[in-house]
Amino acid sequence: MLINLTDVLSCEEKVVKRTVETELKSFTADLGSFPLSEEKPLELTLTNLGDDKLLIEGSAEFRTVIPCDRCLADVEVRIPLSISREVDMKQTAEGRIEDLDETDFIIGYNLDTEKLVYGELLVNWPMKTLCREDCKGICRKCGKDLNEGPCGCDTVELDPRMAVIAEIFKNSN
Numbered sequence: 001m002l003i004n005l006t007d008v009l010s011c012e013e014k015v016v017k018r019t020v021e022t023e024l025k026s027f028t029a030d031l032g033s034f035p036l037s038e039e040k041p042l043e044l045t046l047t048n049l050g051d052d053k054l055l056i057e058g059s060a061e062f063r064t065v066i067p068c069d070r071c072l073a074d075v076e077v078r079i080p081l082s083i084s085r086e087v088d089m090k091q092t093a094e095g096r097i098e099d100l101d102e103t104d105f106i107i108g109y110n111l112d113t114e115k116l117v118y119g120e121l122l123v124n125w126p127m128k129t130l131c132r133e134d135c136k137g138i139c140r141k142c143g144k145d146l147n148e149g150p151c152g153c154d155t156v157e158l159d160p161r162m163a164v165i166a167e168i169f170k171n172s173n
């Protein structure tokens with residue numbers, strides 16, 4: 001959704017509050033694509049700081065499903081966002097790119113709420129996801145979920161070449 005900023009920028013110290021339901025249904029990054037659902041809509045507060053500077057503050061909360069790093073089970077994760085960004089409206093889009101300023105959510109005199117939220121999700125995305133603190137993961141030999149119990153594999157790490165021989169030996173029994 002695009003929010004026109006001319007109103008808030010019309011006079012100094014003006015504050016505009018908006019509640020926005022974003023249309024983000026999924027999040028795609030280097031790690032893959034994840035479903036998104038909005039737990040709390042984006043509550044935006046836009047403040048004209050004067051001198052063509054705009055303060056964008058907001059909060060929102062999203063829910064997603066991320067596979068456990070160890071056993072790949074689906075884990076429901078909540079991602080709360082707390083946004084605080086100051087934007088210099090005098091800067092042109094080209095100037096921002098040159099400054100490596102990542103305010104791609106400002107398009108002319110509009111605020112693109114999806115882009116704003118997407119950037120915040122990128123920064124707040126969990127680095128590590130576990131279904132539980134002591135997840136035992138999957139056996140690297142037989143693929144069994146070790147949370148359900150031991151698989152009976154030899155847990156001693158074999159030399160990969162030896163592992164192949166061991167596998168042949170096991171199959172011939």
Ligand SMILES: [Zn+2]
Pocket residue numbers: 068069070071072073130131132135136137
């Ligand atoms: Zn797990």
Ligand SMILES: [Zn+2]
Pocket residue numbers: 139140141142143144151152153
């Ligand atoms: Zn196993």
